[in-house]
Amino acid sequence: MKVLHTADWQLGARFKQFGERAVELREARFTTLRRALEIARDRKVDAFVIAGDLFEDNEVDDAVVKKAVSLFSDFGSFPTFILPGNHDPFIGPGSVWNRASFQNAPKTVRVFRNAEFAELEGGFILASPLMQKKSTVDPSLKLVELATQLPEDKIKVGVTHGSPDIPSLREDNDFPIARNAATRAQLDFLCIGHWHSWLLEDNGRMLMPGTPEPDAFDRRDCGAVALVEIVGRGSQPTIEKISVATMCWQSFDFNFLEADAARQNLQTTLAALSGRKNQSVVRVRVRGTAAREVLASTRVWLDETLKSFPFSQLDDESGLAFTPAELDFLKANHPILAQVFADLDQMAALTIGTRNDSASAEPLSPTDKDKLLSDAYIEPTALKAAHFDLARQLLLQNLQEAG
């Protein structure tokens, strides 16, 4: 039995942060879905499985539903099984699945409206759809019951939606799924969905493929679908991970601590993306502090650089650095701070031989210097002036962030 396993399409996702251009990101999800359906057709699968959250919610625009239905209508050579997830639960009349626009879906499309099974030539698909947005009950328990009603010697593939029961990662009311849910229900394979990153559990018998189209900057390991093949009852499934994503979301950091290097890095990285601007969603996070004119000129440069990227975000949390007068005032009012700066100057004088004009009443002794460096596993000969500049900047930056 060969199944193309996908989940978490979230068609109709709003992407409000991108304003009018969000429509293009919504469109990208359909491009990716078409690609996945083409793979299913070309690889001659027995079933295309959507393990929850095909739609963003039950309130999506009707044009989104019509478009999905029309897409499925172009692929009639294999059955498509859709499981309602927590985003689009089967909640009766208000379900997206009950809309007139969805009733036009081709006969090859089947939505699981109950815990039920479908028979295929090679075996069975067993489904436990979600009927609500939150629950503390493991939805795969229903698959245990279903499996007992079916012939023992037939291949069984389960489908449900929820959170693998990994205490550090899941919420109590977010449909916990036992990590051995596939073997517990005597399934050959269990297709699940919910989280947006690829996760394989239960000795390769339970898979969360992640969202096929990335939807955030902090997603790792998404943008793929799974081609799962099971040659016989009880045999180990083979899983092929196939990339399908249309857009690539990338986040870059620009910190004023090392502004020249940051600028150069960003320039190089963005230049490398110049051939893929329409497929790139780019974010630059600006952090740190600098003088007013440096902040302003950097901002102009960043705006100019990002202008040619249709999907870009500038996340600017940078701030104004202390002026020398402000710094003198701070030192005068905070003896410990003044002492730390004096020690840094003295350390620089003792290691790299810079002139120390601000010798304090109790300057750092060469013995203190040796102890501090050896405690920190720092080799004195490896120190350069830039290290001291960085240390001073870091200290001030932390001070500003704290205060």
Ligand SMILES: [Mn+2]
């Ligand atoms: Mn979900």
